Amino acid sequence: MAAKNRYNKKADASIQRLQSSGREMRAIMIRLIDIHKEYDNGTKALKGINLRIEDGEFVFLVGPSGSGKSTIVKLLTAEITASKGRVIVNGYNLNNIRRWQIPHMRRTLGVIFQDFRLIEKKTVQGNLEFAMRTVGASGREMRKRIPYVLDLVGLEDKADAYPNEMSGGEQQRVAIARALVNNPRMIIADEPTGNLDPRRSLEIMTLLERINAMGTTMLVVTHERDLVNRFSKRVVAIKDGELIRDGQGGYYRA
Numbered sequence: 001m002a003a004k005n006r007y008n009k010k011a012d013a014s015i016q017r018l019q020s021s022g023r024e025m026r027a028i029m030i031r032l033i034d035i036h037k038e039y040d041n042g043t044k045a046l047k048g049i050n051l052r053i054e055d056g057e058f059v060f061l062v063g064p065s066g067s068g069k070s071t072i073v074k075l076l077t078a079e080i081t082a083s084k085g086r087v088i089v090n091g092y093n094l095n096n097i098r099r100w101q102i103p104h105m106r107r108t109l110g111v112i113f114q115d116f117r118l119i120e121k122k123t124v125q126g127n128l129e130f131a132m133r134t135v136g137a138s139g140r141e142m143r144k145r146i147p148y149v150l151d152l153v154g155l156e157d158k159a160d161a162y163p164n165e166m167s168g169g170e171q172q173r174v175a176i177a178r179a180l181v182n183n184p185r186m187i188i189a190d191e192p193t194g195n196l197d198p199r200r201s202l203e204i205m206t207l208l209e210r211i212n213a214m215g216t217t218m219l220v221v222t223h224e225r226d227l228v229n230r231f232s233k234r235v236v237a238i239k240d241g242e243l244i245r246d247g248q249g250g251y252y253r254a
């Protein structure tokens with residue numbers, strides 16, 4: 001009898017664990033709690049931002065120039081630290097992260113910038129190999145992974161091209177391939193279409209949407225409202241360092 005009770009208790013406990021893990025099945029990728037950022041010159045770039053992004057989401061972060069978007073990106077990549085509040089990225093608490101842990105945290109992220117930031121002296125293949133080598137990938141892994149990501153971004157025949165032989169849209173697709181090559185859990189793109197014409201911009205955004213559909217969480221910073229309005233996604237809007245809207249749908253809708 002006593003043994004049976006013990007068994008039941010154990011079973012109950014494991015059911016409870018299952019239920020509570022079910023409730024939190026979607027892991028939290030980003031958590032900002034009451035974030036304030038004041039730069040050394042006194043500029044208050046963020047004034048109490050709260051944000052939660054879960055595994056698998058596609059989120060547009062929008063707002064006018066100077067509203068604090070890139071400041072949020074730099075907090076998430078641990079380039080800068082908050083003046084007040086808590087930042088948690090992929091389970092790493094950036095408030096008390098150790099210096100040696102920062103590269104590990106960054107490997108869970110793929111970051112894409114407006115100006116591509118490719119190595120001009122290396123081919124597409126060389127750029128991707130460089131990114132993989134920094135995480136200690138083997139030659140075998142590179143031979144397998146690089147053609148896969150190039151195919152994914154539609155550049156399977158450009159492995160031997162140099163960045164300056166490619167259009168802006170192509171270069172940004174290389175940057176996306178590089179962001180993906182180490183299989184990150186999340187991609188953060190800061191104005192990825194800022195240097196591209198509208199047609200290329202739409203192609204890039206569609207590509208990011210497709211990558212998200214394959215499971216990578218996506219945070220895309222932009223101030224291009226026409227582009228945002230073409231996709232039905234969660235839109236987080238900030239203005240003067242404050243979050244003014246967080247909802248599904250276009251840039252304008254309340």
Ligand SMILES: Nc1ncnc2c1ncn2[C@@H]1O[C@H](COP(=O)(O)OP(=O)(O)O)[C@@H](O)[C@H]1O
Pocket residue numbers: 039040041043044045063064065066067068069070071072
């Ligand atoms: N390193 C810095 N030092 C001082 N002020 C900064 C720095 N970086 C950004 N700012 C200021 O912080 C505010 C937000 O900038 P930013 O986050 O780059 O905005 P966004 O990306 O939305 O254009 C702006 O007023 C900007 O001038």
Ligand SMILES: [Mg+2]
Pocket residue numbers: 069070071191
């Ligand atoms: Mg910016």
